Amino acid sequence: MKLDRLLTNCHLIDETGAVSYDQSLGIKAGKLIRLNGGESMEATERLDLQGAYVSPSFVNLHAHGAMNIFKGIAEDVSIQRWFDEILWPYESKMEAADAKTGSLLAMAEMLDHGITCYAEHYFFEDVILEAAEETGIRIEMAPTLFGSDPNFEARLKATTRLAEERSTERIRFAYGPHSPYTVSKPQLESVLEEAKKSGLSIHLHVSETKEQVEASVAQHGCTPFAYLADLGFFSQRVLVGHGLWVEEDDLDRLGVQTYFAACPKTYGKLAMGTGGLWELSDRLNLSFGTDGAASSATLDVVEQARIFGLFGKQGAADAEQFSLPWLWVRLMKGHEYFGFSTGRLADGYEADLIVWNLDLPNTLPVYDPLAAILYSSDARNIQHLLIQGEFVKQDGVLCTIPKDLSKSVRKSVEGILERGTGNAKVHFAE
Numbered sequence: 270m271k272l273d274r275l276l277t278n279c280h281l282i283d284e285t286g287a288v289s290y291d292q293s294l295g296i297k298a299g300k301l302i303r304l305n306g307g308e309s310m311e312a313t314e315r316l317d318l319q320g321a322y323v324s325p326s327f328v329n330l331h332a333h334g335a336m337n338i339f340k341g342i343a344e345d346v347s348i349q350r351w352f353d354e355i356l357w358p359y360e361s362k363m364e365a366a367d368a369k370t371g372s373l374l375a376m377a378e379m380l381d382h383g384i385t386c387y388a389e390h391y392f393f394e395d396v397i398l399e400a401a402e403e404t405g406i407r408i409e410m411a412p413t414l415f416g417s418d419p420n421f422e423a424r425l426k427a428t429t430r431l432a433e434e435r436s437t438e439r440i441r442f443a444y445g446p447h448s449p450y451t452v453s454k455p456q457l458e459s460v461l462e463e464a465k466k467s468g469l470s471i472h473l474h475v476s477e478t479k480e481q482v483e484a485s486v487a488q489h490g491c492t493p494f495a496y497l498a499d500l501g502f503f504s505q506r507v508l509v510g511h512g513l514w515v516e517e518d519d520l521d522r523l524g525v526q527t528y529f530a531a532c533p534k535t536y537g538k539l540a541m542g543t544g545g546l547w548e549l550s551d552r553l554n555l556s557f558g559t560d561g562a563a564s565s566a567t568l569d570v571v572e573q574a575r576i577f578g579l580f581g582k583q584g585a586a587d588a589e590q591f592s593l594p595w596l597w598v599r600l601m602k603g604h605e606y607f608g609f610s611t612g613r614l615a616d617g618y619e620a621d622l623i624v625w626n627l628d629l630p631n632t633l634p635v636y637d638p639l640a641a642i643l644y645s646s647d648a649r650n651i652q653h654l655l656i657q658g659e660f661v662k663q664d665g666v667l668c669t670i671p672k673d674l675s676k677s678v679r680k681s682v683e684g685i686l687e688r689g690t691g692n693a694k695v696h697f698a699e
């Protein structure tokens with residue numbers, strides 16, 4: 270057999286954080302072939318990595334990509350002012366072209382940071398799918414459903430139809446009811462029924478703030494998790510955006526296929542408290558998301574893991590908790606949610622890979638590659654990124670992002686600021 274690509278002279282970091290030194294890795298038809306040690310094989314292209322580290326790529330479990338055009342618009346304000354006074358007057362004026370531009374910007378940022386797959390929760394799914402096809406990123410698209418939408422049922426069924434017609438090796442779908450407090454009980458029941466029929470997962474926000482939990486207890490007599498559990502939600506695959514205020518009593522009600530996307534940078538910036546997420550994290554299927562850039566300012570899951578670890582150590586006053594391997598395993602756990610056969614450097618797995626350049630001032634010297642990556646690295650250390658064995662970032666340059674993206678960003682942002690009713694100001698370079 271002749272390989273498509275042979276990566277030689279590299280050190281492999283697996284999904285547990287263990288390192289195998291001086292290895293070779295083969296790629297054939299987009300899939301991995303593990304070779305014994307530095308063993309060689311015939312290949313169309315040979316790439317001598319000169320001692321670089323190679324790891325599985327990253328995934329982002331919760332994002333609102335289009336919101337990248339609002340990065341930095343509202344800082345140092347309460348969560349109420351952030352949304353009601355600053356964001357919403359503009360977000361409500363977003364049009365499809367703006368959503369596409371924002372999504373392309375988000376995808377560029379994610380690919381730059383080694384993210385090859387993400388869980389999207391937003392409107393304008395048609396243009397988001399176009400952007401995903403153009404950039405080659407993997408996506409699980411959950412079109413957002415608000416209870417106030419008079420076309421709720423039609424939109425729900427449309428998601429099922431999209432999944433039937435547009436799913437590919439890189440594109441999947443989920444149902445995206447916004448949350449148990451913005452979608453009514455009969456509507457949530459419809460979502461569940463639809464999910465049972467199609468087998469698609471449900472991606473929604475749950476127990477983001479303490480106030481939401483208190484309101485649920487006042488209205489329904491139980492926490493948002495208990496409320497969803499009583500409806501039968503956790504019999505299905507569910508992706509929980511945040512779950513920051515999850516409680517011990519909620520745990521027994523969750524399913525084996527309940528995943529949590531922790532986005533701690535948002536919690537820090539909006540002063541949302543620490544909830545139960547850290548204390549209960551060992552008992553949850555927890556990985557990391559970035560949320561939208563309007564609240565987290567970056568789409569970098571390594572940074573989210575870093576912040577989770579640091580908040581965790583500080584909160585527990587215990588430097589031995591939330592260790593580097595603990596964080597790494599959870600970063601990799603996100604792959605399991607998507608089920609794309611990614612996240613492991615094993616035979617037959619998809620060749621979604623990062624080739625690291627840790628030979629740079631911010632990461633040198635490398636005593637421990639996990640410390641270099643999780644505590645010191647950023648996008649510049651990601652030299653190459655491959656999806657199904659093809660380069661999407663090569664020698665630090667993004668290969669699939671439109672060259673005139675910054676021009677479209679300027680056009681979209683200036684248009685939205687003109688249509689919106691807030692006081693935001695923006696500056697672009699000449």
Ligand SMILES: [Zn+2]
Nearest residue numbers: 474510560561
């Ligand atoms: Zn969210």
